[in-house]
Amino acid sequence: MEGYLQLDRKYCFKGQWLTESPKQNISGEIVFFTGMTGYQEVLTDPSYKDQILVFTYPLIGNYGMNEQDYESKKPHVAGVIVYEANNVPSHYESTYSLKEYLQKWNIPLLGHVDTRAVVKKIRTEGSMPAVLSTEESIQMTKELVIKDEKVYKVSTKTNVYFGHGETHIVLVDYGSKKSIIDSLLKRNCRVTTVPFNMPFQEIKKLHPDGIVLSNGPGDPVELSSELPNVKKLIEHYPTLGICLGHQLAVLALGGQTKKLSFGHRGANHPVIDLKKGKVFMSSQNHSFVVAEESLEGTGFNKRFMNLHDQSVEGLIHQILPVQTVQFHPEAHPGPGEGEYVFDEFMIMIKEEKRSVFSYA
Numbered sequence: 001m002e003g004y005l006q007l008d009r010k011y012c013f014k015g016q017w018l019t020e021s022p023k024q025n026i027s028g029e030i031v032f033f034t035g036m037t038g039y040q041e042v043l044t045d046p047s048y049k050d051q052i053l054v055f056t057y058p059l060i061g062n063y064g065m066n067e068q069d070y071e072s073k074k075p076h077v078a079g080v081i082v083y084e085a086n087n088v089p090s091h092y093e094s095t096y097s098l099k100e101y102l103q104k105w106n107i108p109l110l111g112h113v114d115t116r117a118v119v120k121k122i123r124t125e126g127s128m129p130a131v132l133s134t135e136e137s138i139q140m141t142k143e144l145v146i147k148d149e150k151v152y153k154v155s156t157k158t159n160v161y162f163g164h165g166e167t168h169i170v171l172v173d174y175g176s177k178k179s180i181i182d183s184l185l186k187r188n189c190r191v192t193t194v195p196f197n198m199p200f201q202e203i204k205k206l207h208p209d210g211i212v213l214s215n216g217p218g219d220p221v222e223l224s225s226e227l228p229n230v231k232k233l234i235e236h237y238p239t240l241g242i243c244l245g246h247q248l249a250v251l252a253l254g255g256q257t258k259k260l261s262f263g264h265r266g267a268n269h270p271v272i273d274l275k276k277g278k279v280f281m282s283s284q285n286h287s288f289v290v291a292e293e294s295l296e297g298t299g300f301n302k303r304f305m306n307l308h309d310q311s312v313e314g315l316i317h318q319i320l321p322v323q324t325v326q327f328h329p330e331a332h333p334g335p336g337e338g339e340y341v342f343d344e345f346m347i348m349i350k351e352e353k354r355s356v357f358s359y360a
């Protein structure tokens, strides 16, 4: 059955529903992901909450969905657009096809869309509100645009404990990917995942050795009520901020963020580490960036830079043991070339313990 993608009340693209057609219009911000693989990780990354996602690679679903590569318990996108979806996956670990998986969660999949034309519109005009509909002509109304409280919807409501390692990390969960926890467990940590709005005093009672501020959906400015809490955490513990966590760390210390025209979502974004003088490929998923000109007075120095558009990809604090990255060092999907950020975080924690001990 025919289905339609409407962009910002201006453009309409025709496709075919590959899942059951939605009972009502589906709305969300439209974004595109450029990786050839990794669709399972992307669909289950909570940072995509309520977005309509276009895959630029023309054939998605070849290796199905497996039990290992989920980044969270369920998909978070509002809808999915592909050119072609494979329904006969070939992989020994595959348990569902892409269509079966999305159908199970009631997420519409619109196929046979001219995805190149859609992405060209987003690239020239920027990300925009979109609607998936069974009708060619619909009226978009204001409430169809951006949904809020995304972090509230995806964050854990209670503490969750992982592993028994030596170093205790409290992971503040704004919509964390499972691979961040895996990256910490691999480095002899135990991890306590806590709700995004847990007060500093409560986190203190958990006696963390270090804090990770996770990735998550939406505009970081919407979380301004959390900034005093984030500031206290940064000032008291070695901290690693990832993606949304990086943006919040900067806002908490007085810097600013801004929206990119169409964001970075893919598995091959080149980043330079200005400290090491080394370029590597990174996994990315974000719409907002730190405004470089706002860094003065925050105490942060730029350490990583995107080589496509020179935007800020990561920071290191001049005094505090705090490092932040806009890209995803935990990879999944994409290359793990930036995972040394976790190793440096472990060293940072050990050095901090040593210096606290020597003052005692």
Ligand SMILES: NC(=O)CC[C@H](N)C(=O)O
Binding pocket: 047, 214, 215, 216, 217, 218, 219, 220, 242, 243, 244, 245, 285, 286, 287, 288, 289
């Ligand atoms: N992956 C993330 O943490 C994304 C951060 C933020 N929501 C952005 O789009 O920029």
